[in-house]
Amino acid sequence: MHPSAECELTFSDPYQLLVAVILSAQCTDKRVNMVTAELFKEYGTPSAILSLSQEALEDKIKSCGFYHNKAKNILAATEMIVKEYGGLVPRDRDSLERLPGVGRKTANVVYAVAFGGNAIAVDTHVFRLSHRLGLSDADTPFGVEKDLMARFPEEVWSHLHHLLIHHGRYICKAQSPRCEECLLIEDCPHHKSL
Numbered sequence: 220m221h222p223s224a225e226c227e228l229t230f231s232d233p234y235q236l237l238v239a240v241i242l243s244a245q246c247t248d249k250r251v252n253m254v255t256a257e258l259f260k261e262y263g264t265p266s267a268i269l270s271l272s273q274e275a276l277e278d279k280i281k282s283c284g285f286y287h288n289k290a291k292n293i294l295a296a297t298e299m300i301v302k303e304y305g306g307l308v309p310r311d312r313d314s315l316e317r318l319p320g321v322g323r324k325t326a327n328v329v330y331a332v333a334f335g336g337n338a339i340a341v342d343t344h345v346f347r348l349s350h351r352l353g354l355s356d357a358d359t360p361f362g363v364e365k366d367l368m369a370r371f372p373e374e375v376w377s378h379l380h381h382l383l384i385h386h387g388r389y390i391c392k393a394q395s396p397r398c399e400e401c402l403l404i405e406d407c408p409h410h411k412s413l
Contacts, residue, residue, distance in 0.1 A: 220385075220386065220390060220400075220401070220402055221381075221382050221385040221386060221389070224378070224381040224382045224384070224385040225381050226328070226332045226381065227248040227249075227252075228240065228243065228248050228251060228252060228255075229252045229255060229256065230255070230259075231259070231263070232333075233307075233308040233329060233333035233334065234263075234264065234265055234297075234300070234307075234308050235255065235259055235263055236308075236328075236329055236332060236333050237296070237308050237315075237318075237321070237325070237329050237333075238255065238258075238268070238293055239251050239252075239255050240325045240328050240329060241289055241292055241293055241296070241320050241321070241325060242254060242255065242280060242283045242289055242293075243283075244285065244289070244325075245284055245285060246283045246284050246285075250282060250283060251283060253282075254279070254280055254282060254283055257279070258279050258280065262276075262279070265297045265300055265301050265306050266301070266306070268293065268294065268297045269294065269297055269298065269301065271294075273290050273291060273294055276290040276293065276294060277290040280293075288320070289320070291319075291320075292319045292320025292321075293320065295318075295319035295320065296318040296319045296320055296321060299317070299318055299319065300318065308329065308333065310330075310334045311330070312326045312327065312330045312336070312338070315329055315330060323340075323341075323360070323361065323364075324340045324341060324342055324360065325340075326338075327339065327340035327341075327364075327380075328340045328380075331376070331377035331380065332377070335377075336377070337373045337374060337376045337377055338376055338377060338380070339364050339367050339368060339376045339377070339379060339380050340380050341360035341361070341363045341364045341367075342384065343387075344383060344384045344386075344387030344388060345363065345367075345380060345383045345384060345387070346360055346363050347387060347393060348383045348386060348387045348391055349363045349366065349367060349383070350363075351391060351396075351407070351408070351409040352391075352403065352406075352407060352408070352409070353407075353408040353409075354366060354367060354370060355367060367379065386401075396409075396410075398410050398413075
């Protein structure tokens with residue numbers, strides 16, 4: 220159903236991906252890509268971002284929502300990347316999670332997409348679909364992540380994350396799932412309960 224499922228954020232290096240993922244919280248990838256297309260023209264590197272005041276950065280990312288906290292976190296994370304990691308985004312999840320504004324989901328996305336690691340990032344689509352498809356009944360994102368990791372081999376974790384996101388965005392939508400287009404309909408607990 221989703222042969223081209225992959226990250227839909229536009230970026231050219233791990234730093235830009237990190238900024239885009241921070242911006243994507245409670246915002247669509249489409250909106251983030253519109254904002255970063257302009258932002259990264261002049262401010263696509265750590266040193267360029269650090270040349271902005273928080274207010275100036277807020278103005279550039281305002282349409283992504285929660286712009287005050289996002290700007291604060293982007294600047295603080297960038298400062299840490301420059302001071303502690305020589306201007307390079309760290310390649311391991313523990314170091315990524317030390318960055319301000321970077322939780323487990325963001326760390327997993329950057330680890331998997333930028334560095335080719337095996338990780339399952341549990342966003343709202345992955346959380347919702349894991350329940351709807353009967354893959355997890357955990358009540359926290361970390362619980363869902365652990366359930367998925369136990370059910371699927373490690374080498375497919377990153378791809379599974381993208382498959383679930385695409386399925387949630389384009390077929391198994393929150394409000395109006397398109398069950399008639401779904402190849403999982405025969406095994407779907409949600410559909411059977413309708």
